[in-house]
Amino acid sequence: MFRRTVAFLFLAWLFGFLWFAIALPQPLDGTKTDAIIVLTGSAGRIEHALDVLKEGEASRLLVSGVDREVKPREFAAQFGVSDKLLECCITLGYNAYDTRSNAIEAAQWVSEHKSKSVRLVTADWHMRRAMLEISREMPAGVELKPDAVSSRPSLGALFLEYHKLLARFVLNLWGK
Template sequence: MIRRLLALAVLLWVLGFLWFAVALPQPAPASRTDAIVVPTGSGGRIQRGLALLRDDAAPHLLVSGVAEEVRPAEFAAEYNVPAATMRCCVTLGFAALDTRGNALETAQWVEEQRVRSLRLVTTDWHMRRAALELGATLPADVVVVQDAVRSEPSLFTLFLEYHKLLAAWVVSLGKG
């Protein structure tokens, strides 16, 4: 009996990992939202968020989890963001240290800004966990569009992120 349960658990883990690795989230189709949220991390996220802002996909952008030592002028220079855009449309969030922190920082910003819809921009391998954590912190009536940035993750990255997703899922079950 124990062997069968163990074999079933291993089979479920393998099938889950295969699904996770093969069916990575994709970029979202063009649509307009109240805001764009980009958790810092892998390359391409911030560039994608800024491109969406330039393309008028949303009037505001939150970059969550920015290192404390980064100044807005440095950010603007690094990503070639005009000063007027930084003043009106870009918020740098310095409170988050991890994905859960990104979700908490985003939820507070969403409440302050009265955002009803947002586009979450993060790497394809990170999207499921980021969306899970964000969904646990946002009011149910806030619409989240998942916009994955394509990448070529290593097997190690996929393995690690799959286990982080499982852990976040278990934690969310405990809260629900």
Template sequence: MILRLFAAVMLVYAFGFLGFAVSLPQPAADEKTDAVIVLTGGPGRIARGLDVVEQGLAREMFVSGVDPDVTPAEFAAEFDVSRRVMQCCVKLGYLAVDTRSNAGEAAQWLKENEFTSVRLVTTDWHMARSAAEFSETLPPDMLVVKDAVVSHPQLATLYLEYNKLLAAAISQGLPR
């Protein structure tokens, strides 16, 4: 009996992982939002956020999880951001150290600016967990557009992220 239960759990886990791995989200359509949130940590994320602002799909961009040693001038130089865009449209967040704190930091910024819609930019393999963390933190009436940066992750990356997603789901089900 216990062996069958274990086998059933492992089968559900394996099919869940397979579903996760083959259904990674795609970039969003050209839907306008008040702001764009970019989570640091992967190639192409900041460039995608800047594209969104430059195309007029969002008024402002918040970059969550920036290293505290990075100045706005260094950020602008690294990503070729004009002074005008940095001053009007790009805000750097230095408090977040993980996906959960990204959500908290971004939620505070969105609230302070009274935004009602946001585009969430992160890597495709990171989107499910990021969106789950954000849904726990943002107001229920906040429109969130998921805008995944396409990548070609290694199997180990997918495996680790799937397990983090499961852990986050379990954690969200527990009282805090």
């Protein structure tokens, strides 16, 4: 009986990992939302979120997890953002340092701006855990839509992220 249980758990883990690694989330089509939340990290995330904002698919953008030493003017210069766009539509979030704190920062920002639909931009390999964390913190009635930035994650990165997702899922089951 013990061997069967171990074999079953191993197969469940293996097939879960294969699904996680092969069926990565995809970019969102031209769907409009009230706001965009982009999590800092790998290349292409901020650029994609700014493109979505400039195309008018959302009216506000939170960049969550900005290094405290980055000044708004430096951000604008690095990403080619006009002063007008920065002033009206972009919030630089300096309080987050991991995915969990991104979720808290994002939920507070969404509440303050009374957004009802939000596009979440992060890397494809990070999207599932980010969605889990952020949806847990979002105010009731907010629709969260994943908009994954395609990447080429290493097997090691996928392995680590899969286990972080499993750990977060288990903690959520225990109410933590």
